[in-house]
Amino acid sequence: MKNSNNLLDGHQREGEWSTLGADLNYWIRHIRPVQWYPGHIAKTEKELKEQLKLMDVVIEVRDARIPLATSHPQMDAWLGNRKRILVLNREDMISTADRNAWASFFSHQGIKVIFANGKLGMGSVKLGRLAKSLAINVNSKRRSKGLLPRPVRAGIVGYPNVGKSSLINRLLKRRMCTAAPRPGVTRELKWVRFGKDLELLDSPGILPMRISDQTAAIKLAICDDIGERSYDVSDVAAILVQMLVRLPEVGSEPLYNRYKIDVDGNCGKTFIEKLSRQLFNGDANQAAFRVLTDFRKGRFGWNALERPPMVL
Numbered sequence: 001m002k003n004s005n006n007l008l009d010g011h012q013r014e015g016e017w018s019t020l021g022a023d024l025n026y027w028i029r030h031i032r033p034v035q036w037y038p039g040h041i042a043k044t045e046k047e048l049k050e051q052l053k054l055m056d057v058v059i060e061v062r063d064a065r066i067p068l069a070t071s072h073p074q075m076d077a078w079l080g081n082r083k084r085i086l087v088l089n090r091e092d093m094i095s096t097a098d099r100n101a102w103a104s105f106f107s108h109q110g111i112k113v114i115f116a117n118g119k120l121g122m123g124s125v126k127l128g129r130l131a132k133s134l135a136i137n138v139n140s141k142r143r144s145k146g147l148l149p150r151p152v153r154a155g156i157v158g159y160p161n162v163g164k165s166s167l168i169n170r171l172l173k174r175r176m177c178t179a180a181p182r183p184g185v186t187r188e189l190k191w192v193r194f195g196k197d198l199e200l201l202d203s204p205g206i207l208p209m210r211i212s213d214q215t216a217a218i219k220l221a222i223c224d225d226i227g228e229r230s231y232d233v234s235d236v237a238a239i240l241v242q243m244l245v246r247l248p249e250v251g252s253e254p255l256y257n258r259y260k261i262d263v264d265g266n267c268g269k270t271f272i273e274k275l276s277r278q279l280f281n282g283d284a285n286q287a288a289f290r291v292l293t294d295f296r297k298g299r300f301g302w303n304a305l306e307r308p309p310m311v312l
């Protein structure tokens with residue numbers, strides 16, 4: 001099987017990304033909607049809104065593979081004028097081209113963005129420095145108003161499983177917060193001291209009340225950012241196959257190379273069925289899990305599932 005990806009020029013690639021969005025919208029109409037909203041999140045959302053009032057700096061963590069799908073629709077309204085640092089975590093799971101595209105998108109918007117790897121600690125020094133420099137600003141403003149300096153409070157917020165606890169542990173160089181490969185592990189809000197000037201708050205992942213944007217929900221499921229019980233694994237894996245085939249930097253070759261199965265008419269469902277017969281005695285669930293796990297482990301290459309919207 002031949003991959004003609006290298007023949008695509010920049011404009012064609014951008015075009016492919018934008019039509020992928022429309023196709024995804026069409027595909028998801030035919031599957032069971034993803035829904036996940038554990039009880040503790042409702043409680044946390046309420047608490048978090050209270051805690052945000054105490055925060056001088058907000059560090060918003062998103063998954064670098066899906067920076068749009070992991071942005072909370074109410075976050076802007078909640079944050080108001082508070083100083084904000086955007087962290088795109090899991091930078092090891094995207095390509096250099098993805099990273100460059102997102103870096104230039106956010107810099108055009110005047111948003112400070114840090115790419116990080118919560119597992120290995122990349123980006124944490126830069127993040128610590130930036131948070132501390134924003135903290136100094138807060139205290140110089142207090143001094144100019146005749147107020148005493150106080151530790152500045154930085155809160156880390158973001159969707160479940162995007163790597164908030166791992167980043168805090170990296171920043172503090174010790175294990176303060178539980179990091180786990182399952183969404184929804186951090187359950188309560190806690191402040192921890194970072195140097196003499198800063199206090200950090202880790203918070204449980206927050207999701208919007210309802211995931212009304214199903215294209216975002218599917219990407220969250222693919223990236224393991226929401227719990228497994230909220231979606232049908234076979235549907236999600238089938239859509240992942242269709243997305244991979246359409247991603248300009250992936251295509252069907254890595255799928256063929258891994259499983260020796262052709263993608264028939266770009267149909268992900270048929271692909272999963274064939275894989276289930278070939279390896280799992282017809283068990284489509286197991287086949288679907290295999291494809292999702294392989295994607296999450298980078299077996300088809302490290303690639304983002306989103307690119308910045310095209311600016312016309």
Ligand SMILES: Nc1nc2c(ncn2[C@@H]2O[C@H](COP(=O)(O)OP(=O)(O)OP(=O)(O)O)[C@@H](O)[C@H]2O)c(=O)[nH]1
Nearest residue numbers: 090117118161163164165166179180184185186205
């Ligand atoms: N490959 C990779 N894995 C990461 C990175 N950051 C975190 N992880 C892993 O992702 C999983 C989730 O990380 P956590 O730090 O627990 O995420 P969280 O946002 O605190 O999760 P909640 O408690 O559910 O809100 C863990 O298994 C981490 O080891 C990263 O940059 N790259």
